[in-house]
Amino acid sequence: MLINSLEGAKEIVKILNSKDKINYIRQYAYLIHRLFYVQLQESQWKYYYDIGIQENIWWGCVSKKWAAMNSMNYTYGRSKTLIIQRLKAIQRQLQQASQALQQFGNQPLPQCLSEMNPPLDFEKISAMVTAVVRKGQHKLKQQFEHNKKMLKLDSTDHRLVQHVYDCKPNKQQIRSIRNIWKAIQNKKQMEEQIEILKHRIHSNCLPPAFNLLDYTVDKIDKILSRSKKSATNENDNQQQTILAARRLKKIGRFKYD
DSSP states (O other), rough: TTTSSTTHHHHHHOOOOHHHHHEEEEHHHHHHHHHHHHHHHHHHHHHHHHHHHHHHHOOOOOHHHHHHHTTTOOOOOOOOOHHHHHHHHHHHHHHHHHHHHHHHSOOOOOOHTTHHHHHHHHHHHHHHHHHHHHTTTTHHHHHHHHHHHHHHHHHHHHHHHHHHHOOOOOOOHHHHHHHHHHHHEEEEEEEHHHHHHHHHHHHOOOOOHHHHHHHHHHHHHHHHHHHHHHOSHHHHHHHHHHHHHHHHHHHHHHHOO
């Protein structure tokens, strides 16, 4: 991963050939990771606060039984008090992470790095480590974005379900409505599973059967060629020719049947 993160990184990675050098880079990577992680948290909780102020989406909850009957999540969002508390705590963590990274950068390089010849390009090292950390946090960032979307979707579900019951439907209508909601939920879950299965199939697909067969044919050809070279008399050569003819005939039948 480190090698692929930046052009020309292979040469730098080659000179990081001692435990002390690697530990220094790992420590630097951890500090960057910590800072970026806290920044992601800050972004998420700021979103919770902003959407609460703008759209009045805070904390909502119903019983798990009621949620299951109406095919929705039983809770969503955060209370305004909790969000404000979390933002204050994150601000402290952000300041600590930033200071720790700054202090690390102000320290002189360890002897194993400062005495390198040619000198270490720390600017390029920094770019490499940053790229690696961002790549490593890609799924985490996706999860945070997913949480933001789910907040709006869950709050919308709760609001619309409440609107339906505010219309005072009778028991038969309620049963029909719940059946429709359940059918929609099942459909969405099936579509999700299909997409997951498609991804797994495409990411783990085998080569076409013909390619495998052609590969086998090539391998057999090489074996027969080596056998031919090692043959020292006319009878052996004749036997190799017969075997080759039989082999081609059988493979042709398997391939085009």
